[in-house]
Amino acid sequence: MSQQNRNESKHLVVGVAGGIAAYKACHLVRELKEAGADVRVVPTPDALRFVGAATFEALSGHAVSTTVFDAVDEVQHVRIGQEAQGIVIAPATADVIARLAAGRANDLLTATCLVATCPVLVVPAMHTEMWLNPATQDNVATLRRRGIVVMEPAHGRLTGKDTGPGRLPEPQQIAAVFKALLDGGDFERNLVGQRVLISAGGTRENLDPVRFIGNASSGRQGFALAEIAAHKGAQVTVVAAATDDLPTPCGAEMVRVRSAREMKDAIDERAGEADIIIMAAAVADYRPATVAESKMKKGRDDAGLDHLELVENPDILAGLVKRRADGELKDGVSIVGFAAETGDAQTSAVEHGRAKLRRKGCDLLMCNEVGEGKVFGQATNQGWLLGADGSERTIELGSKHYVAAQMLAAIAELRESGGGRT
Ligand code: CTP
Numbered sequence: 001m002s003q004q005n006r007n008e009s010k011h012l013v014v015g016v017a018g019g020i021a022a023y024k025a026c027h028l029v030r031e032l033k034e035a036g037a038d039v040r041v042v043p044t045p046d047a048l049r050f051v052g053a054a055t056f057e058a059l060s061g062h063a064v065s066t067t068v069f070d071a072v073d074e075v076q077h078v079r080i081g082q083e084a085q086g087i088v089i090a091p092a093t094a095d096v097i098a099r100l101a102a103g104r105a106n107d108l109l110t111a112t113c114l115v116a117t118c119p120v121l122v123v124p125a126m127h128t129e130m131w132l133n134p135a136t137q138d139n140v141a142t143l144r145r146r147g148i149v150v151m152e153p154a155h156g157r158l159t160g161k162d163t164g165p166g167r168l169p170e171p172q173q174i175a176a177v178f179k180a181l182l183d184g185g186d187f188e189r190n191l192v193g194q195r196v197l198i199s200a201g202g203t204r205e206n207l208d209p210v211r212f213i214g215n216a217s218s219g220r221q222g223f224a225l226a227e228i229a230a231h232k233g234a235q236v237t238v239v240a241a242a243t244d245d246l247p248t249p250c251g252a253e254m255v256r257v258r259s260a261r262e263m264k265d266a267i268d269e270r271a272g273e274a275d276i277i278i279m280a281a282a283v284a285d286y287r288p289a290t291v292a293e294s295k296m297k298k299g300r301d302d303a304g305l306d307h308l309e310l311v312e313n314p315d316i317l318a319g320l321v322k323r324r325a326d327g328e329l330k331d332g333v334s335i336v337g338f339a340a341e342t343g344d345a346q347t348s349a350v351e352h353g354r355a356k357l358r359r360k361g362c363d364l365l366m367c368n369e370v371g372e373g374k375v376f377g378q379a380t381n382q383g384w385l386l387g388a389d390g391s392e393r394t395i396e397l398g399s400k401h402y403v404a405a406q407m408l409a410a411i412a413e414l415r416e417s418g419g420g421r422t
Pocket of ligand 1: 318
């Protein structure tokens with residue numbers, strides 16, 4: 001069965017705690033159902049003060065209960081907990097997190113969690129002060145130590161006028177992280193204290209005020225890397241050019257740019273601090289030699305629309321490798337590139353990738369085969385992670401979050417083993 005179909009017919013539990021973001025759980029249930037899973041919603045009694053049981057029952061197709069004293073003959077918490085192949089609690093309030101950390105079993109959700117042995121994803125949502133409170137942070141650390149994955153909350157508008165970390169991530173982000181976890185993605189927190197700089201999206205090179213040269217990169221792979229790196233404990237900055245309309249990766253600082261040169265400036269400014277740099281962006285190799293101040297007119301000889309003159313853009317990745325050689329970057333920084341290749345009669349895509357790895361001089365290169373509807377803008381990816389030390393890891397087909405988890409596990413391993421450079 002292909003990786004992307006693995007969630008089909010899985011028995012999943014969506015736990016919902018009593019926070020204002022409980023309404024977003026409805027969209028999450030839908031996303032998981034649409035991916036083919038059998039979803040059971042287990043709300044806390046307070047969650048039902050925000051969203052009615054009928055809504056969860058209609059969306060999931062299962063009766064909803066909040067207590068172990070309903071359908072006692074079925075011993076619900078034991079049955080649901082044993083059957084569950086994955087549990088996601090969204091939103092998880094400070095109270096539910098505290099009860100999970102304490103091992104309480106005073107409602108159906110916490111009792112079910114005590115029974116379950118499957119992967120558990122906790123998605124906190126609360127006011128910034130409650131999130132940052134040492135009591136909550138200690139409880140989160142306890143859950144993480146026990147192997148429960150706790151998502152970083154999103155940063156943004158909270159209930160009322162406040163903004164800050166504590167928002168529930170968008171249902172599509174939660175579903176993506178949950179699926180990657182269920183697929184066996186590595187969420188080990190082995191990037192704590194590391195600074196990760198990631199470029200994403202496709203650069204745009206202006207011709208005039210309305211036209212540009214661009215590409216089809218969606219930014220999904222770069223954003224997925226940012227999200228997973230944040231969950232692995234890293235301090236993440238994303239420098240993003242044009243992307244599809246995607247939610248900002250949770251737990252990451254976001255810098256928006258447009259052109260290759262803007263991206264180079266933004267990356268160069270931050271590269272000196274980074275422990276890991278991943279160039280996932282599709283950077284335009286060339287840009288128009290001049291940018292017209294007003295819209296170019298078709299058929300006008302001097303407009304130049306029919307004979308564009310192009311000049312080469314800087315190679316950001318190669319520039320980073322050179323700066324490292326010149327001692328301008330942190331000792332031991334890992335530099336990772338991407339290569340979207342097509343094979344031809346003489347050379348396979350992976351051989352092209354290996355040649356590119358040598359040419360660019362980075363430590364790892366994620367090589368994938370493009371063409372025939374593969375990769376760009378698609379929900380899945382696969383390929384080979386090529387190492388400067390001659391290593392070659394197969395990156396299994398899966399969602400871009402799953403690919404990100406595999407890549408970051410390999411990067412962490414490379415760093416733990418002391419480099420990987422020849
Ligand atoms: N890259 C970069 N700066 C550029 C072009 C590419 O940093 N001006 C980075 C990309 O982000 C990617 C890697 O280099 O990580 C390879 O990109 P690719 O476009 O495949 O490389 P090119 O050198 O342009 O090779 P090709 O001739 O195959 O397009």
